[in-house]
């Protein structure tokens with residue numbers, strides 16, 4: 001057994017064989033990630049975001065996919081934290097932004113109705129001092145109006161350094177770029193900070209949506225989030241909507257948008273267009 005530094009801050013823990021296997025996989029993925037972009041193994045899928053008012057698709061969330069020739073398809077929940085640790089998230093995140101914005105431009109040029117493209121932002125990207133310049137230069141090069149981009153930041157990242165978050169959000173807001181708070185409800189929001197965040201939309205985490213038709217606590221939490229957002233002048237979208245029952249509860253509560261398998265899984269770009277066409281959009 002080795003004694004290794006565990007969390008980089010304090011404390012030590014013992015290295016077990018399970019941890020050894022885990023770190024071997026982490027190392028393997030970390031190395032493979034260095035080539036993932038140049039070898040064309042990364043792709044984006046797009047998940048429709050639907051208005052509860054009229055059922056129209058009003059946005060798309062870009063979600064990263066990694067298809068490795070030997071390791072198969074690897075979940076972003078597994079590889080994004082690794083990319084975050086080894087710095088690869090910076091070039092990968094920039095590629096995601098460029099690809100999603102270019103896709104939106106292509107859709108608009110082909111006559112699809114304008115919609116919002118939502119792109120997930122990592123903690124490391126959020127802390128980059130040139131984020132605003134990067135985002136605006138990509139939008140301006142593609143000639144996409146700033147108001148069509150929404151950047152999603154998780155509540156946990158925003159609350160990790162609220163002062164920084166306030167500054168970055170102010171800057172993006174001034175530049176006409178929308179911000180939303182992802183996985184809302186899981187990250188210990190301080191309400192006094194939340195009201196200072198220039199946030200346009202709260203994304204209600206799917207863990208609250210899952211049992212919304214049965215669990216009175218989840219019903220109460222979701223209703224409270226929707227009411228609070230509305231009082232603060234923010235929109236709401238519920239993630240992970242899988243059933244008609246969940247949808248009707250959310251609509252009744254005044255949730256603005258919904259996203260989830262009930263409507264569609266995240267789709268490759270061509271299938272996203274077919275989905276829109278099937279909806280008559």
Ligand code: C2E
Pocket residue numbers: 047062063064075076077080093096120121122123152182183206239240241242259260261262266
């Ligand atoms: P997220 O941003 O909260 O994305 C929502 C996740 O829920 C996605 O998982 C989506 O496929 C999944 N989902 C959507 N509808 C349903 C549903 O009805 N039921 C269930 N059970 N799941 C649903 P995915 O694509 O595996 O992404 C996982 C996480 O990885 C994302 O969570 C996000 O935090 C991160 N991620 C994905 N793409 C990117 C990216 O380009 N950049 C960064 N920084 N993070 C990303």
Ligand code: MG
Pocket residue numbers: 061120152182
């Ligand atoms: Mg997201």
Ligand code: MG
Pocket residue numbers: 182183203205206239
């Ligand atoms: Mg989420």
Ligand code: MG
Pocket residue numbers: 183
């Ligand atoms: Mg998440």
